[in-house]
Structures are given as C-alpha cells and as structure tokens.
Amino acid sequence: MPLKRIKDFAPNYIESFDGKDFIGFNVYTKKTGKKVGYIKDILVDEMGYFRYFVVDFGLWVFNKQVMLPVGYTRIDYEARKVFVIGVDRKQVESLPAYNEQIDVDSEYEENLREAYFNITSGIDSAVPLLENQVPQIKQADAGYVNYDYAQAAELYELSDRHHRVIKEYQYRLIAKHQLVTENERVEQLIVASSTSSNQVTYKNKLTRSACLIFNPVAGQSDSKQDLVTIKSILEPEFDLDIRMTTPNKDADEIAKEAVEQGAQIIIASGGDGTLSAAAEAVVGTRIPLGVISRGTANAFATALGIPVTIPAACQTILGGKTRIVDAAYCNGRPMVLLAGIGFEAETVKRAHRDVKNRFGMLAYVLAGIHELRNLEFFETRIETEDKVISLNAAAITVANAAPPTSVLAQGPAALLVDDGLLDVTIVAPTNTISAIAAAYNLLQSAYSGEVANRPDTGFLRARSIKISTNPAQRVVVDGELMGKTPIDVECVPGGLTIIVPSLPGECTQEKLDGLPNLRVEPKNPPTVG
Numbered sequence: 001m002p003l004k005r006i007k008d009f010a011p012n013y014i015e016s017f018d019g020k021d022f023i024g025f026n027v028y029t030k031k032t033g034k035k036v037g038y039i040k041d042i043l044v045d046e047m048g049y050f051r052y053f054v055v056d057f058g059l060w061v062f063n064k065q066v067m068l069p070v071g072y073t074r075i076d077y078e079a080r081k082v083f084v085i086g087v088d089r090k091q092v093e094s095l096p097a098y099n100e101q102i103d104v105d106s107e108y109e110e111n112l113r114e115a116y117f118n119i120t121s122g123i124d125s126a127v128p129l130l131e132n133q134v135p136q137i138k139q140a141d142a143g144y145v146n147y148d149y150a151q152a153a154e155l156y157e158l159s160d161r162h163h164r165v166i167k168e169y170q171y172r173l174i175a176k177h178q179l180v181t182e183n184e185r186v187e188q189l190i191v192a193s194s195t196s197s198n199q200v201t202y203k204n205k206l207t208r209s210a211c212l213i214f215n216p217v218a219g220q221s222d223s224k225q226d227l228v229t230i231k232s233i234l235e236p237e238f239d240l241d242i243r244m245t246t247p248n249k250d251a252d253e254i255a256k257e258a259v260e261q262g263a264q265i266i267i268a269s270g271g272d273g274t275l276s277a278a279a280e281a282v283v284g285t286r287i288p289l290g291v292i293s294r295g296t297a298n299a300f301a302t303a304l305g306i307p308v309t310i311p312a313a314c315q316t317i318l319g320g321k322t323r324i325v326d327a328a329y330c331n332g333r334p335m336v337l338l339a340g341i342g343f344e345a346e347t348v349k350r351a352h353r354d355v356k357n358r359f360g361m362l363a364y365v366l367a368g369i370h371e372l373r374n375l376e377f378f379e380t381r382i383e384t385e386d387k388v389i390s391l392n393a394a395a396i397t398v399a400n401a402a403p404p405t406s407v408l409a410q411g412p413a414a415l416l417v418d419d420g421l422l423d424v425t426i427v428a429p430t431n432t433i434s435a436i437a438a439a440y441n442l443l444q445s446a447y448s449g450e451v452a453n454r455p456d457t458g459f460l461r462a463r464s465i466k467i468s469t470n471p472a473q474r475v476v477v478d479g480e481l482m483g484k485t486p487i488d489v490e491c492v493p494g495g496l497t498i499i500v501p502s503l504p505g506e507c508t509q510e511k512l513d514g515l516p517n518l519r520v521e522p523k524n525p526p527t528v529g
C-alpha cells in the first residue's frame, strides 16, 4: 500500500482538523516524561488512514528521524504532546532511519514492522541493529505487497480511549477525500460520455448514478407508494437504476451484479433481510451503500444511526456523507450486524412472514415470549485470538453492530462499529423470571451506556471468535437463519462504506459568515485524545 505524506494526500487537511495541526507537537517518552523530539510529518495510506508519525528524535538520537506507528503513541491534544510508548533510546537507534528522499515501499515497511516486532518481543533489543542488519524479507515471502494493516492492530489501530480526537479527524479526512474522489469520478464519466458521442450532454455535473435495489414485499406499508416517494426525492439528484428483488433473486445477487457492472452507489430498500444482503455484497468493495429501511424491526438502519422514515433516509442519501464501519465474516459469509445463537435464532425462526404481516414488530415479541418458556442451557466453548472460555449459556450474541432493541447483544457499555472488534454477550439465566430480569438489565445497558452487571450476564471483545456448543444450536446471522453451531466469526475492520446522516457539527447548525465584526474564539478545545 503506497503511503503518502499527509500534505500530498490532502493539501488542505487542516480544514478537517478544526484548523489545528499535529505536526509540530513535541514528543515525550511515556515512561520518563522526557522530551525526545517532535512530530515532523504524518504518513497516511491510500484511503487516508493514519499509519505513522514521522518523529524527529534529534533531541534523543542525533539527527535521526523514524517512522513511528500510530499505535505506539498516546496523545494529549490540549497540551500538544505525543507520548511514545514501548520504545527506548537504544531501540530508536536500531530502527531504520527515515528521510523524505527514502522510497517507502512495501518492503521498507515490512522491514520496519519486523524491527518493531523484534523490539517488543525483546529479540536483541539490548544490541542495536545496524540499518543493514534489519531483517530482510525474501522475495518468495513477499505477502506484504498487499499488506493489510489490520493484521498488526497494535501498530496501526487508533483506539477510542487514547486517540479520540485524532481518530475523529482521521474519519473526517477520509470522508472528505472520498467525496472529492467521487465528484472527480462523476466529472470523468460525464467527459467520457460526451466525447464518445457527437451529442452534447447537458447533464448536471452533480447528477450521480445509483443502483436502487427495492424489495416490493418488505414491511407492512404500501410499497408502490413507497417507491413513488423515493423516486420523487432521489430522481432529481440521481440517475436511478431501479432493480426489484423477486422470490428467486434477492438483494445479494442483484447487489453483486451491480458491483460487477461498476455501480458507483448502491441503495437498498427493504427489510433487514434485504438491507443486510445488499450490505454483505458490498463488503470490501468500498462502494457506498445507501439505506432506505422499510421492514418490521429496522434493526439494520437503527444500528448504524440511519433514519427509518423514507423521506429522512432519502435526505441522508442526498447528503452523501459516508462512514467507514467494520463488517465481519461468519462461517465465511459476510455479516454486518450480529450472529445470535440459541434464544435469538429460535425467536427469528418462530416469527413467520404471515405473523409479521399481521402483527409487525409484535410478532418478534410474541415469538420471544414463547421462547422464554423454552429456555435451555447448552455447553459452550468460546475461542478468541488470546483465550479459550468454557461455560454454560442460554443465549450468545456476537455483534459487530446492533440496535438497542437487540437486547441480547447489549452486554458491553457501547457497541462500537468501527473499533475493529466484535462484542460477545453471553446470557445464562436459570429460570424465566431471571431471563426477563437479564433482558431488562441489557435493555438498560443499551440506553444508559453502563455495562450489564448481572452475574448471569457476561461479555467480551475480540477480533476473531470461534464458538461451539453441545448440543448444536441454531444460528441466525443478520436476521436470517444460517444452520447450526459451530461458528467462526472474523471482524473485517473498515469493511463497509455506509451513507450516514451528517454528524452534529458537520451539518449546518450554525452560519455566521458575513456578519459584521465577526470574531469566533474557541472556548473548549478538545482535550486528551
């Protein structure tokens, strides 16, 4: 992956950073608090993710600049300080030197990673490596050419806890870059189409093309009227290619075809089944997905903060703001929301189409009440990247994202859809009364932001999760039944690009420009992050 200096990636990047810059922040050691250098540059990957700070360690090691992975830092934004963690002076001496003339190709980066891994694993850390002693990778092993930074989260991941502000700025940078690229692409298309024929095209430069996948039988509303509403709002701005789902051709297949045919934007409209299927088809493609939810539970849209009324969802799509979120694979099949084992799967199985048509959301509640009476424990083995857990449970949920109403996913205080981790909630009530109390506690957790705190409820976070049960249990993935346990779920950090409403502060909540004698002084700058 080619790296770019931030100025080359986005010359006006400061605009995405509230006008302030990280370049120039002083660098200190976390251990001693000693000042050791300053941030000379930021290197980003082709999407705009921050990967390295270039640190001038001149105060520590004479004339030495080094690429420091962002994960090895802590940042005090208010004090304009960056702390380097886990690397001492001797080790800095051993790291490959950086300067602007160096060609930072994938081989250089792989050698750099090796050097950092050797430092943290203690190999030869007492003996400084000379630059030409940095481990070299043989050509035959050059898997690093298409390196996925998610493989080394400790080096490259910005955490919500330690990098809150910079992570927000990173997302703004990526979103802005995507918008610019999208507009350029549209302009190129228009130029191409006008040069390929003799006719002059008077097409609005901002008209975008989008594939709208529409399920005509989703939900309980009048789907003809829904489509009229959608067309009336979107067609003035979009060149819509509308494709209906059928009993034999669902959203997954249509979305895959649209991807192959080079769709710029895919918009899915239907219930959770349709939305998840379309989302799953675009995982890893970076094609923005717009969502118009018209189902019973509307879990997909709610989990991702997308409005569930048709006009508001269409306005969100017109706004065109994209957010990059995680996705996952469950037994090799893409997953965006969650995999439920036990109770949830039985509930979905019980909520039949005809009951949903009659009772709507109540169908799930009725099915849930019925299942509560049939609660059964099963032996469970959960294996993550760093541990194996054995226990008895009545319901297990592995969530990437979930709305508050998916109570069985709400063990952790907040489900973070862009943290590169999956959230597992385990519920093991001993009887129906405890089950109701546990569900209520989880619901409170979802709305209060407090972690679930009952002894019969547990949770954990991990990047990859294998679950087996005895006896085998039904599994539901993103609302669709998908066989039985065992399951193997793997997070795909940043796997999905979703069109979302503008964040507060990014939408037009304030307009002061042009007022006489205008002076705006920030009062509460962002703090540690």
Ligand SMILES: Nc1ncnc2c1ncn2[C@@H]1O[C@H](COP(=O)(O)OP(=O)(O)OP(=O)(O)O)[C@@H](O)[C@H]1O
Pocket (backbone or CB within 6 Å): 215, 216, 217, 218, 219, 220, 245, 246, 247, 248, 250, 270, 271, 272, 273, 274, 275, 294, 295, 296, 297, 298, 356, 479
């Ligand atoms: N034209 C169609 N006729 C009949 N069934 C269809 C058609 N198009 C899609 N389907 C079926 O609709 C199901 C997906 O429905 P979807 O989830 O979108 O709506 P829903 O079931 O009303 O929503 P929810 O899951 O929120 O209850 C799939 O099983 C799919 O096969």
